[in-house]
Amino acid sequence: MFTIKExxxxxxxxxxxxxxxxxxxxxxxxxxxDNGNRIFDKxxxxxxxxxxxxxxxxxxxxxxxxxxxxxxxxxxxxxQRRAILEAHQEEIKRKQQVLNEAFEAVSQKLExxxxxQKGNPEDRFLTYFDxxx
Amino acid sequence: MFTIKExxxxxxxxxxxxxxxxxxxxxxxxxxxDNGNRIFDKxxxxxxxxxxxxxxxxxxxxxxxxxxxxxxxxxxxxxQRRAILEAHQEEIKRKQQVLNEAFEAVSQKLExxxxxQKGNPEDRFLTYFDxxx
DNA sequence: CGTTGACTTAAAGTTTAGTTCAAGGTTTAT
DNA sequence: ATAAACCTTGAACTAAACTTTAAGTCAACG
Numbered sequence: 387m388f389t390i391k392e393x394x395x396x397x398x399x400x401x402x403x404x405x406x407x408x409x410x411x412x413x414x415x416x417x418x419x420d421n422g423n424r425i426f427d428k429x430x431x432x433x434x435x436x437x438x439x440x441x442x443x444x445x446x447x448x449x450x451x452x453x454x455x456x457x458x459x460x461x462x463x464x465x466q467r468r469a470i471l472e473a474h475q476e477e478i479k480r481k482q483q484v485l486n487e488a489f490e491a492v493s494q495k496l497e498x499x500x501x502x503q504k505g506n507p508e509d510r511f512l513t514y515f516d517x518x519x
Numbered sequence: 520m521f522t523i524k525e526x527x528x529x530x531x532x533x534x535x536x537x538x539x540x541x542x543x544x545x546x547x548x549x550x551x552x553d554n555g556n557r558i559f560d561k562x563x564x565x566x567x568x569x570x571x572x573x574x575x576x577x578x579x580x581x582x583x584x585x586x587x588x589x590x591x592x593x594x595x596x597x598x599q600r601r602a603i604l605e606a607h608q609e610e611i612k613r614k615q616q617v618l619n620e621a622f623e624a625v626s627q628k629l630e631x632x633x634x635x636q637k638g639n640p641e642d643r644f645l646t647y648f649d650x651x652x
Numbered sequence: 653c654g655t656t657g658a659c660t661t662a663a664a665g666t667t668t669a670g671t672t673c674a675a676g677g678t679t680t681a682t
Numbered sequence: 683a684t685a686a687a688c689c690t691t692g693a694a695c696t697a698a699a700c701t702t703t704a705a706g707t708c709a710a711c712g
Contacts, residue, residue, distance in 0.1 A: 391658070405660090406700065421708060423659050436624065443621040447699070461635060468632045475625045478618050485615050488576040491569065492608045499601045502594060524688075538690090539670060554678060556689050580669070 393426040399438055412437050412450050414458060443478055526559040530567055537567065545570050545583050547591060576611055 394401040407413050408424070413434060419425050426434075437450055453470055456463035527534040540546050541557070546567060552558050559567075570583055586603055589596035 389658080400701085401659090402701065403699090409661095421659075423708090436628075439617075439621050439624050441699090442617050464632050464635055468629060471625050471629055471632075475622065475629070478622050478625065482615065482618050482622075484575050485611050485618070488572050489608065489611050489615075491572050492604050492611065495569075496601060496604055496608070499597050499604075502597055522688080533671085534689095535671065536669090542692095552689095554689070556678090574669090 388426045388431070390424050390426070393431060393434070396431060397434055397438065399434070404434065407434070407437060407447075410447055410451060412447070412454055414454060440474065443474070444481065445474055445477075449474075521559045521564070523557050523559070526564060526567070529564060530571065532567070532571055540567070540570060540580075543580055543584060545580070545587055547587060573607065576607070577614065578607055578610075582607075 388396065390401045390404055393399075393404060397404075404413070405424075408416055413430065416424050416426065416430060440450055441447070449470065453467055456467050456470075521529065523534045523537055526532075526537060530537075537546070538557075541549055546563065549557050549559065549563060573583055574580070582603065586600055589600050589603075
């Protein structure tokens with residue numbers, strides 16, 4: 387069992403963010419000790435990890451909440467949960483594409499800078515401000 | 520030459536966002552017609568595309584502004600610009616990793632749902648709420 | 653015994669990146 | 683000629699996701 391501080395350190399996630407998620411209903415069934423302090427077990431940490439993983443890839447708190455609510459209703463809602471996850475997976479794919487394109491764009495810019503610093507002025511046309519300042 | 524509406528359509532980016540970027544200093548040297556309306560040429564569109572590409576991958580307006588300001592100062596600042604782009608490229612790589620991990624996590628969850636719906640209850644232990652509701 | 657530090661809450665504040673609004677100018681169509 | 687369809691500005695507004703603050707409880711240390 388872990389305190390919120392330990393959980394925070396293990397998850398690399400601020401304690402008040404964990405409290406915030408709890409308040410938002412993203413972490414059901416978090417137990418308390420005699421003083422009313424939250425206590426987390428390994429399973430709680432796994433769940434929080436899942437939540438932060440989804441958050442980090444752009445799923446909104448509202449959608450996370452929806453998943454939690456469906457999960458609490460039991461297996462009858464698995465179809466709906468699956469639909470949400472499949473949509474999110476598509477969203478992840480889209481983001482991956484955007485990142486790949488951006489990586490290419492940055493690489494090209496860096497290549498142009500390299501050429502300029504090597505003294506290949508004929509390659510400057512690829513830059514914007516060096517072309518029409 | 521294009522009006523802001525045409526630029527907006529070509530870039531798939533709201534006109535007021537383009538104005539906002541202009542106001543923030545992200546689009547230097549945008550010319551105006553006799554009525555004071557902005558007019559964009561192909562090169563302007565390319566530059567805006569670059570800005571939105573960087574934005575879409577998490578670069579802040581403040582950092583974009585920095586790049587623009589450095590670019591306006593000429594080639595002496597290429598080293599600094601390169602440093603910013605290299606840092607951003609690392610950031611992109613980090614984001615790609617996060618997405619890959621999330622994709623895996625979602626795939627696993629979906630696989631668990633599949634098993635449950637196929638009626639393999641022994642696989643339910645992989646889910647959270649079905650285990651400790 | 654007092655103070656240090658971790659925990660609690662609710663509520664207010666912050667940040668970022670737009671978006672919308674209000675008020676107005678110009679050109680084109682009917 | 684008058685309305686529709688553009689464009690302009692600055693300022694106010696919004697939304698999401700925290701983050702900070704304020705006020706308080708509790709246990710341990712010296």
